[in-house]
Amino acid sequence: MEMSNGSSTLDFILLGFSGWPRLERIISVVVLIFYAVILVGNTMIILVSHLDAQLHxxxxxxxxxxxxxDLCYTxxxxxxxxxxxxxxxxSITYVxxxxxxxxxxxxxxxxxxxLAVMAYDRYAAVCQPLHYTVIMHPQLCHRMVLAAWLTTAGCAIIVCTMTLMLxxxxxxxxxNFFCEILDLIKTACTNSKVLEVVFLALSVLFLLVPLSAILISYGIITRAVMRIKSATRWRKLLSTCGSHLTVVTLFYGTLMSMYVRPQNSSLQNERKFIALVYVILIPSLNPLIYTLRNKDVKKAIRKMLRIKSVK
Structure with a gap:
């Protein structure tokens, strides 16, 4: 059934990795394994964060x-x-x-x-330790998280609806192996430069502005840490901030490879594999990075598992 503007509500065909039939089998196994890790790891983080009072x-x-x-995304x-x-x-349906x-x-x-909000939290913890509980009070934390969730929703709905109406x-x-916005724009048979410019502007806004805030936060943290002479505090600060910095590096490295650099059709296959890394690797590594580098989380997980085994 055709829409009045010439777009179609027929199913889309996701080409994915169809050019490599043998590789597809390996990819399917890898994706399934990582999917299980994502479900278990992120669910565990949510449970221990809510059930252990020390992690409140x-x-x-x-x-x-x-x-x-990460669970919603994957x-x-x-x-x-x-x-x-x-x-x-x-195929995948229009909806x-x-x-x-x-x-x-x-x-x-x-x-x-x-990630920018979490960087601000680390700044407050390191640079304003005496006022930390006052600065990062629960109401502010809830407002910042709510703002992060709601700020992007309207822009995403408008841009994606406009793209699919082309x-x-x-x-x-x-x-691609999923409905990625830039690949959907390429399916249009009309000039879509305006929409591409709008999406690029939003990418700069939501990628580079938070990244700048993160870099500024860690710049101030670094300056504060340089004045610390205690080796114990150094290790504690590196443990506290190291996990977040690792996640930021992995996340922004893959995301900027997908959206910030010039879009070249000859590099499309490379973009697919970068997107695959972004979709399966980053969400699976987040809980592992925070768990392996954090004694409080490991202690809470062991405590929770002991309680379950007793029951």
Whole structure:
């Protein structure tokens, strides 16, 4: 059924990794394993953050929100990806594609803001330790998280709806394994430069502005840490900030490779694999990084597992 503006409500065809049939089998196994790790790891972080009273702090409140975000993101993409990898039918409905595109843009931008909020929390903890509980009071934490979730939602819905309303003249093939916004724009059979410029401007806003805030926060933290002569405090600060810095580096490294550098059709296959890393690797590493580097989380997990085993 055709819409009045020339776009179509027919299913989209996700080409994915169809050019490498043998590699697809390996990719499907890898995706399934990482999906299990994502579900278990992020669910565990949310549970221990809520069940252990010692973890009822701003840092773990933000971390549980980050884990919930990762669960929402991967559940919107990976199940459909696995279905397409395991079957010859590689289609996704118009509504399903709209949901995938909107969720990926929305939650990607939200994670940028959440990481910036977490950097501000680390700044307050390191540079304002005596006033930390006053600065990072629960109401402020809830407001910052709510603002991060809501600020991006409207922009994502508008941009993705405009993209899918573009006339495609029967072009239903998307050269990716999920409905990624830039690949959807490429299916249009009309000039979409205005929309591309709008998306680029939003990318700069939601990628580079939070990144600048993170760098400023850690610049101030670094200056404060340089004045500390205690080796014990040095180790504690590195343990506290190291996990967040690791996550920021991995997250922004992959995301900027996808959206900030020039879009070249000859590099499309490379972009697919970068997107695969972003979709499965980053959400699986987040809980592992915070768990392996954090004694409080490991202690809370062991405590929770002991309680379950006793029951």
């Amino acid at each position: 702090t701003p840092m773990y409140f933000f971390l549980s929100n980050l884990s919930f975000l 559940n919107s993409i990976i199940p459909q990806t696995l279905v397409n990898l395991w079957s010859s039918k590689r 399903g594609c709209l949901v995938q595109a909107t969720v990926s843009v929305d939650l990607g931008a939200t994670e940028c803001l959440l 006339p495609r003249c029967g072009h239903q093939e998307v050269d």
